[in-house]
Amino acid sequence: MINNNLILNKSIWEKLFHSWKTNKLPHALLFHGPEGSGKEGHAIELAGLINCNSIDNINPCGKCYSCKKIKKIQHENVKLILPLPRGKIKSSSDSTTKSFTEKSLNEYISQVSIKSKNPYYQIHIPGANTILINSIREIKRDISLNTINNQWKIILIFQSEKLCIPNQEAANSILKILEEPPKKTLFILVSSHPNSIISTILSRCQNIYFPPLAVNNIKKILENKIKDPNDSQIIANISLGNMRTALELTKTFPEAIRNLNCIINACFINNPKLWSESIELLTKLKNSNFQMMNQLFYFTILFFRDLLYYSYSGETTKIIFINNIKKIESINQKYQNINWDLCINNIEKTQNYINRNGYLPLHMTCLFTSFQKILKKEPYNSFDLNDWVQL
Numbered sequence: 433m434i435n436n437n438l439i440l441n442k443s444i445w446e447k448l449f450h451s452w453k454t455n456k457l458p459h460a461l462l463f464h465g466p467e468g469s470g471k472e473g474h475a476i477e478l479a480g481l482i483n484c485n486s487i488d489n490i491n492p493c494g495k496c497y498s499c500k501k502i503k504k505i506q507h508e509n510v511k512l513i514l515p516l517p518r519g520k521i522k523s524s525s526d527s528t529t530k531s532f533t534e535k536s537l538n539e540y541i542s543q544v545s546i547k548s549k550n551p552y553y554q555i556h557i558p559g560a561n562t563i564l565i566n567s568i569r570e571i572k573r574d575i576s577l578n579t580i581n582n583q584w585k586i587i588l589i590f591q592s593e594k595l596c597i598p599n600q601e602a603a604n605s606i607l608k609i610l611e612e613p614p615k616k617t618l619f620i621l622v623s624s625h626p627n628s629i630i631s632t633i634l635s636r637c638q639n640i641y642f643p644p645l646a647v648n649n650i651k652k653i654l655e656n657k658i659k660d661p662n663d664s665q666i667i668a669n670i671s672l673g674n675m676r677t678a679l680e681l682t683k684t685f686p687e688a689i690r691n692l693n694c695i696i697n698a699c700f701i702n703n704p705k706l707w708s709e710s711i712e713l714l715t716k717l718k719n720s721n722f723q724m725m726n727q728l729f730y731f732t733i734l735f736f737r738d739l740l741y742y743s744y745s746g747e748t749t750k751i752i753f754i755n756n757i758k759k760i761e762s763i764n765q766k767y768q769n770i771n772w773d774l775c776i777n778n779i780e781k782t783q784n785y786i787n788r789n790g791y792l793p794l795h796m797t798c799l800f801t802s803f804q805k806i807l808k809k810e811p812y813n814s815f816d817l818n819d820w821v822q823l
Contacts, residue, residue, distance in 0.1 A: 433491050434480040434503045438473040438551045439649050439675065440491075444640060448478055449490045458638040460610050460619040462592070464626040465642030468674030472590055473551025474642070475620040476502060479510050479586040482618065498583070504548045509583045511574060513567045514590040517559035524565045524601075531564065552676040555590065563594045568605040575609070575617050584616045592621035593628035603630050610636040644673020657682050662755050669752045670734055684724070689755070691717075692731045699732075699775075699803045700763070711796045718792060729783040733776055739763060740772035767807055778802050 433440070451457040461478075463471040480492035480502045492499050501507040519531035532540065536557055543555045575585050589595070595603040610619060610633065621637060623629060651668040653675070658664045663685055671678035681688065691713060698710035717725035738751050743764050748757050782799045786792050 433494050434477050434499055435473060435548075435551045436494075437549070437653070438470055438477060439645055439653065440477070441470065441474065441642060444474065444642065445477075446490065448474075448640075449481065452478075452482060457618065459613050459617065460621070460637040462621045462623065462626065462629075462634065462637035462639045463642060464623050464639060466644050466672075466674065467624050468552055468671070468676035468678070469642040469644055470551060470675065471622045471624075471642045472547075472554070472588075475588050475590075475622050476505070476551065478620065479507075479588065479618075482586060483507070483509060483583045505544050509581075510586045510588065511571060512588045512590065513563060513571065514555060515557070515560035515562055515594045516564050516567065517557060517561075518564070521564065521566060524569065526566055528564060528566045528570060531566070550679065552679060554676065561594070562597055562599075563589070563591070563602045565602045565605050568595075568602050572605075572609055575614055582616075584618055585614075587617070587619045589619065589621045592623045592633075593625040595633065596628055596630050600630060603633055607632055607636070645675055646673070650675055650678050654678060654682060658685075666753060666755060670731065688724075688727065688731065691728050692735065695728065695732050696735060696759075698800055700807070702800075702804050707797065707800050710800075711793050714786075714796060715792055718786070726783065726787070729779060733779050736772050736776045736779065739770075740776065743770070743772060770809075771806060775803065775806060778806075 448457070463475055465471055477492065480494070480499050481487065483498045483502065484492035485496035485498050486493040488494075492502075494500075494503070498507065502510050505512055516528055516531040517536065519533060519536075520526075521528070521530045536559075540555070540557055543553070543557075547553050547555055571587055575587070595606065613619065619637075621629075621633070626634070626639070647668045650671055650673070651664050654664040654667055655661065657679075658667070667678050667681045667685060671681065694706075694713055695710050698706045714725055714728070717728065734752050735756070738753055738756070738760055741750060742748065742760050748754075748760075751757055751760065753760075778799055782795050785795045
C-alpha cells in the first residue's frame with residue numbers, strides 16, 4: 433500500500449482493482465461520503481496502483497519509485513487540484529503560482545508533507561475558498577502533453593464541490609475534458625458535499641460512496657497512539673466514523689474531558705461559582721476556538737444521551753462515555769424519571785442561540801436555571817429565552 437495508515441475499504445477497493453485490471457475503469461470517478469471516511473486516501477492509493485511498477489497482490493507495492501513519489505504527491509504524472517487563494521492572480525490565464533505568497537507556499541508544502549503521512553489530513557490554505565479556473569486551464573495544457581514513461585496521467589481534485597462555489601466558472605471549464613479526456617487519463621474527484629456539484633459534472637463521473645468508518649477500525653488505529661484503551665474507545669465512539677475527528681481528538685482529549693466535567697457539574701449543582709466557571713470557559717472557547725466550543729456542546733449532548741439510554745435500558749453496553757459509567761449510574765439513581773430528552777433539547781437550543789451570536793452568559797444562565805427546574809420536577813414544559821426573561 434501507498435499509506436499503511438489508511439483503513440482500506442476492501443469492498444470498494446476490490447471493485448476498483450477489478451475495473452482497472454479488466455480495462456473497465458471509467459475515465460472519471462467521484463469519491464464521495466462523510467468527512468474522515470478515507471476518500472482522499474483511497475484516491476491517492478488508486479493513483480499509486482495504476483502507476484505502480486511492482487503490484488503487490490491487489491495493492492500498490494509502496495516501495496517503487498512511482499509509489500514513493502505519489503505518496504508525497506510529487507509524481508510528475510499525478511496532479512493535485514484543490515481550492516487556492518487568488519493572491520496576485522488578475523486573469524484566468526495567469527499561472528496558479530501567483531496565488532501563493534511565500535508564507536502560504538511554505539504552508540502548502542508543509543501540509544502536503546503532513547498529508548503524505550496522514551491520509552485523513554485535509555489540506556487547507558488560508559483564503560482558499562474556490563477551485564480557480566486557472567488550475568483547470570493548467571491541467572488542460574498538461575494532459576495534452578505526452579506522459580512520462582508512458583504512465584497514466586491522474587488528476588486528483590480534492591474538495592471538488594468548490595469547482596462550483598461561489599460560481600461555476602471552473603466547473604464549466606472542466607466539463608468538456610471530463611467527457612472526452614485523452615487516453616490513459618483518469619480524473620478522481622473527491623467531495624464530502626456532492627449535492628453542491630452541478631449535475632453536468634455528476635453525470636460524467638461514476639459515483640462511489642465511502643461510508644463512515646467502523647468504530648472498531650478507528651479504535652485499532654487509536655490504540656497505537658493512546659495508552660488508555662478506555663480513551664481509545666470513547667474517541668472512536670464520539671467520532672461518528674470520522675477518522676480525521678478521531679485523530680484530532682487524540683491531541684486534545686484530556687482537556688476536552690476536563691471541560692466536559694466542568695459543564696456537567698454546573699448542570700447538576702446549583703452553585704453560582706460553578707456556573708461562572710463554566711460560562712468563563714465557554715466564553716474563552718467562543719473567542720479563541722469556536723469549533724472546540726461547539727465540540728464541547730456536542731460532548732455534553734452525548735453525555736445526556738448516555739443518561740437517557742441508561743434510564744430506559746439499565747444497560748451500559750452502549751454507553752459512549754464509559755469512563756463515566758459510575759457517575760451515570762449515580763445520577764440516574766438520584767434523579768429518577770427525569771426527562772433527559774428535554775435536557776438535550778435545551779442544550780441544543782442554547783447552542784443554537786450562541787451560534788447565532790446570542791449573549792453567551794445570559795443563555796448559559798438560562799440553561800442552568802432550566803436544569804434546576806427539571807431536576808426538581810417543577811412545572812416546566814420547554815426552554816425558551818423569552819419565557820425566562822419574562823419571569
